[in-house]
Amino acid sequence: MTDMLYYPSNEYQKEFEAKVQGKGKDYVVLDRTLFYPEGGGQPYDTGELKWRDENASVIKVKKKKGEIRHYIDGSLPEPDTVVKGKINWDRRYNHMRMHSAQHIISWIVLNMYNGQTAGNQIHEDYSRIDFEPVEFSSRDVEKIEQASNALIEKELEVKKKEMARELIEKQMTEGRTNLELIPSNIDPLRVVVIADEDVCPCGGTHVDNLKEIGKINIVNRKSKGANVERLEFKLEN
Numbered sequence: 001m002t003d004m005l006y007y008p009s010n011e012y013q014k015e016f017e018a019k020v021q022g023k024g025k026d027y028v029v030l031d032r033t034l035f036y037p038e039g040g041g042q043p044y045d046t047g048e049l050k051w052r053d054e055n056a057s058v059i060k061v062k063k064k065k066g067e068i069r070h071y072i073d074g075s076l077p078e079p080d081t082v083v084k085g086k087i088n089w090d091r092r093y094n095h096m097r098m099h100s101a102q103h104i105i106s107w108i109v110l111n112m113y114n115g116q117t118a119g120n121q122i123h124e125d126y127s128r129i130d131f132e133p134v135e136f137s138s139r140d141v142e143k144i145e146q147a148s149n150a151l152i153e154k155e156l157e158v159k160k161k162e163m164a165r166e167l168i169e170k171q172m173t174e175g176r177t178n179l180e181l182i183p184s185n186i187d188p189l190r191v192v193v194i195a196d197e198d199v200c201p202c203g204g205t206h207v208d209n210l211k212e213i214g215k216i217n218i219v220n221r222k223s224k225g226a227n228v229e230r231l232e233f234k235l236e237n
C-alpha cells in the first residue's frame with residue numbers, strides 16, 4: 001500500500017522522496033506519494049520524478065488494482081531506486097481551489113433547496129456539479145452564487161481530518177453524501193469540515209482557508225433531465 005503523504009491534511013507539500021516498489025510497462029508504484037490519483041471528480045496530479053542523473057515526467061496518475069500507478073513518459077526507474085518527486089503545483093492548487101468551491105456550492109444548494117449533489121467534475125479552469133431533485137430559475141442561480149461568495153468572504157479555516165464513521169453519521173447533514181457508497185470496512189474516513197457545519201467525507205485535496213478560493217462565478221445552468229440541474233462555475237482570483 002502506498003502511503004498517501006497528502007492525507008489527511010498535508011495538501012501543500014510539493015516535493016517528496018520515495019522508493020520505487022514496482023513497475024509496469026509504462027508506470028511505477030512508489031512506497032509513498034504526494035501525487036493525487038484521479039478520483040471523486042478531481043483529476044490526477046502531474047509532475048516529475050528524478051533519480052541519480054535521470055528524470056521523467058509523470059503524465060497521469062491512477063488507482064488501479066489497489067495500486068497508485070504513476071504513468072511515466074520515458075524510461076522508468078528500477079525497483080528499489082530512491083526517487084525525488086515534485087508535483088505540478090499550479091495545476092494541483094487550481095484543483096484544490098475548485099474542489100473547495102464545489103463543497104461550498106453543494107452545501108449551499110443542500111441548505112437552500114434540499115438539492116443533493118449527484119455528481120461533479122473538477123477542472124483547472126471550470127467545474128460542474130449536478131444536483132437533484134431541483135429546478136433552478138436564473139434568480140435561484142444568482143442566490144446560490146451570492147450565498148456561496150458570502151460564505152467564502154468569512155475566510156474560515158477548512159478542516160481536514162479523519163473521523164469515525166459513526167460520528168460522521170451523527171454530524172453530517174442528511175443528503176450531503178451517500179455514505180453507503182463508501183465500502184463499510186473503511187473506518188475512520190477522511191472528512192472535510194467547513195464552518196464547523198458542513199461535514200463531508202471526501203478523499204480529494206482542498207485549500208486550508210476559504211479565502212484562497214477567490215470568487216465563484218456560476219457561468220451556466222443546464223437542465224440534465226427531469227429535476228436534474230447542472231451548474232458550471234469558474235473562479236476569479
Ligand SMILES: [Zn+2]
Pocket residue numbers: 099100103192202203204205206
Ligand atoms: Zn472534496
